Structures are given as structure tokens and as C-alpha cells.
Amino acid sequence: MDGVPEPLVVAYQGVEGSYSDLAATRRYASRPGGVRLVGCPTFRAAAEAVRSGTAACALLPIENSTAGSVHEVYDLLAAGGLTITGEAVERIEHCLLGLPGATVEGLRAVLSHPQALSQCEDFLRAHPWLEARPAFDTAGAARAVRGAGDPSLGAIAGRAAAAVYGLVVLAESIQSQEGNFTRFVELARAEARSAPPRGQAGDGPRKTSLLLTLPHRPGALAAVLQALAARGANLTKLESRPLPAAPWEYRFYLDVEGDAAAEPLASALAEIVGLTAELRVLGSYPRAAAAD
Amino acid sequence: MDGVPEPLVVAYQGVEGSYSDLAATRRYASRPGGVRLVGCPTFRAAAEAVRSGTAACALLPIENSTAGSVHEVYDLLAAGGLTITGEAVERIEHCLLGLPGATVEGLRAVLSHPQALSQCEDFLRAHPWLEARPAFDTAGAARAVRGAGDPSLGAIAGRAAAAVYGLVVLAESIQSQEGNFTRFVELARAEARSAPPRGQAGDGPRKTSLLLTLPHRPGALAAVLQALAARGANLTKLESRPLPAAPWEYRFYLDVEGDAAAEPLASALAEIVGLTAELRVLGSYPRAAAAD
DSSP: OOOOOOEEEEEEEEOTHHHHHHHHHHTTTTTTTEEEEESSSSHHHHHHHHHHHHSSSEEEEEETTTTTTTTHHHHHHSSSSSEEEEEEEOOOOOOOEETTOOOOTTTOEEEOOHHHHHHHHHHHHSSSTTTEEOOOOOHHHHHHHHTTOOEEEEEEEEEHHHHTTTTEEEEEOOSSSSSSSSEEEEEEEEEEEESSSSSSHHHHHSSEEEEEEESSTTOOOOOHHHHHHTTTTEEEEEEOOOOTOTEEEEEEEEEEEEESSSSSSHHHHHHHHTTTEEEEEEEEEOOOOOOO | OOOOOOEEEEEEETTTTTTHHHHHHHHHTOOOOEEEEEEESSSHHHHHHTTTTSSSSEEEEEEHHHHHHHHHHHHHTTTEEEEEEEEEEEEEEEEEETTTTOOOOOEEEEEEEEEHHHHHHHHHHSTTTTTEEEOHHHHHHHHHHHHHTTTTEEEEEOHHHHHHHHHHEEEEOOOOSSSEEEEEEEEEHHHGGSSSSSSOTTTTTEEEEEEEEEETTTTTHHHHHHHHTTOOOOOEEEEOOOTTTOOTTEEEEEESSSSTTTTTTTHHHHHTTOOOSEEEEEEEEEOOOOOO
């Protein structure tokens, strides 16, 4: 112990320059001792890195304002052993990137993930000489443009990918829909649950994520929400998830303001346990400020 | 009027052999007078075809058991002028397709939508000589394999795509997760709301889809659910949608058993109107049987 803090190892899904990399870079920018970000090929690999101790935590997307919840990350949480210790909200701003010297008029094809291409549909329609080509991910598209060295190729990706791959921003904020946000959650080993909140003062407002399984009968969910409402606990998210394997049970994801270990949520949860087939606290953590 | 029914024109999103094409083919197979299916490049184009009268209806995906709700289709419904007149549930079974004479061992690369490739992660890991390559959609990947005429190329797509593009099924049901279902909704012009249900007997159980906007205060949603539960109306789906433009209001999607124009739902809705900032009935329609 020489007093110099070790860098925090944080897993994310994707490659350098991705939106996940950007979210992690921002979140841990001011951490004493620094941070080492590790890109993983899949969400599962990032979760595995945390479970095995290779990484202290993982920052994974859980919800996007246009594409919805990332069910795969909920499934990893449901599988156990992990807890949510924090959240971060990032604005997604797609940029058109090219090699230095390239121009929008000189481009012939644009690479990106099909979802990003579709989110930039209006821009592509207004520039009909740009042929859209699918790629695995936005940052990978930027890397491919750099690798090809062809000034007639562009990529749709975040601004961070330009710096990482030596590209220039030819057009910015080209998505059709204003206000595209992704919410990320920080996952740590379940033992970390009672640890002080990471990277943020512990005194601000807190939030709790729950997973419920309810019997399929009128009023089951109403009773749960009534138990929360009666104590003034505010919902910030509620979603049912079809469970094909069990057609008469429903799984719900809930986010509630407050901490599961503090009142009024603690006694609301004590009441809810009796109303549900399953109640899992996925984590209580500091609430993120809205994105810039 | 010669008594011969005209074919029904149905818009879907995608190309021939896609999962949407398959869902539409099954749904309208026994319609007297037949059906003409029209593939559209985007959800918006399919909705536009209905609004303009080019198509009688559109069959669009609204929810997938692993990927979640298709927010873009909800947004098209929220924009008005359309109503849900029916639903269909399809099991998604990914197959590995190749040219006649191709073998799994002889393949070198596999094309598909990134999401389909990721859903077949276990299969690809067990066959490490297969290089995954991104494509815009599953059926387009099958078409590309046919176009290239290269027996070392495969595609991950539905079984229907094999027949359409003259390919053979080299492996079936290769998705990692059992039970991948997509729910499709049939959209028609809003005037069609009171018309008799299409393509199905009108006497079976019905279902109503609602869109609500609620003030951000504890108990707002609990009161809505209580109004439904008190009348025995069963929820089959509930989802909150973040609205970045209005951070203090929440939009909810609800599916409820029953018809909005019949009791007990009619009086529940009359009560709910007073509890919500906005209440929209997106449609009442015959409930689909579960997928085969």
C-alpha cells in the first residue's frame, strides 16, 4: 500500500470510439488514480469480466429513448451475481465522418450500423448520392474508413470516433429525431451492493431498480403501484416483458425514486413481497443528472 | 360489381422472404379474393401507403420478446390517422441458408442483420470458421447469397427466404434463445375503426391498445390501473416511454383485454380520461391466438 490509487478497470461493450466508450470516459474522467477501459465483444463478456473480477465494474446501455430497453442487459441482471451501482445518461449525436480532405459531395458510400443509418434517414435522403452500407457498429465503421484509406468512404458514428480513428467531422447531429438519449447502468458484483456509491457524492437523490414477476390477474400490478403511491414513492420507469416460457406470468421492470434500504421504499417493498411471485432489487444507486 | 372480390393490398416493411412477409402471407392465406403484399423500404412508407389509400392495411412489427417494443411503429400510431385492426404473433426461427450443394463445413462467411447474428452467437461460436458479416436485413442477406452465387457464402434468415431465393436450409432454429416471438399489428385508416374485424371471426376475445400521457406524480398510474382492475379488465402489456422533450410527463403504452366500445372497458375508459393528460385508443381488435 503506497497510497497511490490503482486505476479502476471498467468493462464496456464495443470498440474504442463507441458511444459506450464515450459514456465511460466521461463518467470516470475525474476519478483519482484514473481508469482503464476495456472494450468487450458482447454484453455477456462485459458482465463476465465483472463476475470473474477481471473488471471492477461494467458500464452497459439499459435503455434508449428511441430504441427502448436493452433486454439482454436486463437478462444478465436477472441471472444474478450483479447489482446496479450507478447510472449515466448520454445524448446520442450521430456525425458523418470522413478522411481528412474528404467532402460530403465527394463521398460515395457511408458505413454504419443499420439502426444508425435508419436514424439518419432524412439526411441520407437529402444526399442521394450516398450509398448506405451496413456495419456491425458505428465505431467499427469509422475504423473501417480509416483502414480503407479511401476518401470516397464515410462513416456515421459519434464525434469521439473521429478523434480515435483520425477522421474529420463532415456533418454533425444528422439524426432525424431530436433528443436521442441512452441510459447506461454501472454493474458491479452483488457484494458491492452496500458499498458507498461510486464516482458521485452519496448524498444526492437515489433511485432503485426492481424486477417483479406477477400472477396474470386483474389488479396484481395495481396493488403493487398502490403500495408505492401510498408512500409517495415516484415511478420513473415501468415496463412489462413478455415471457413466452410462462404465458400466465408477467415480468416487470420498475425504477422508483429512493433507496431500497431507506424509508419510505423499505416498507413499500416489505408490502410488495407479499403481492408478487418474485421481487428482485437490481440495485439502489445515485440518480444521474439529465444529459447535457 | 361482378361479385369477384378484389385482392386485398397489404403493405409490410422489408423485402420478399422477410419475417414480415411470412407473417402477412400466413395471416391472409385464406382470404377470399386473395391478397397482394407490397414490401416497403421503411415503416413510415408502409404507414403512408395506408394513409394515402394505396394499401388497405399494413402489417408491422410492434413488439419482440427479446428486442422489445418497436417504438417507431408506436410513433406512427401516435401521429394519428391510423388504427389497429388486428394482431398476429409469429415465432422467429433463424436458419442458416446456402446455395444448393453448399455445406456448413464449406462455408466461410455468413451474412445477416447484426441483431440476427448476435441472436445466433452460440451457433457462430461453435462454428468458428464462419466469419459474420453485417447486412441490412435477413432476407436481403439471402438475396445477396443468391446474387453472389458463391457456395462459401451463407445467410441467416427465416425458412421462407430459402424458398424465395432458391437456397437450402443447412441448419435450423440456430438462435441461442428458445422462444423468440414477434407480435405484428394490422393498421388501417382510422375510419376503419368501427368496421368488422378483418380476417377473423368477430365473436372471439378482443383486446384494446391505449396510449396515455400522465403527470409525473406518485399515484397517477396506480389510479389508472385501479380503474381497470376494479372492473376486472386484465392488462397484457404496460410500458413507459421516456419523453426527452417533456421530462415531467410520461407516456405509457397499455394493452387491455376487451373492447373499448363495450363494458366493462367503456366505463373504465370514461373514468381514466379524467386521470390522464392524454388518452388515445389506438384500436380494439380480435386477440391473436398464441404462435404455433
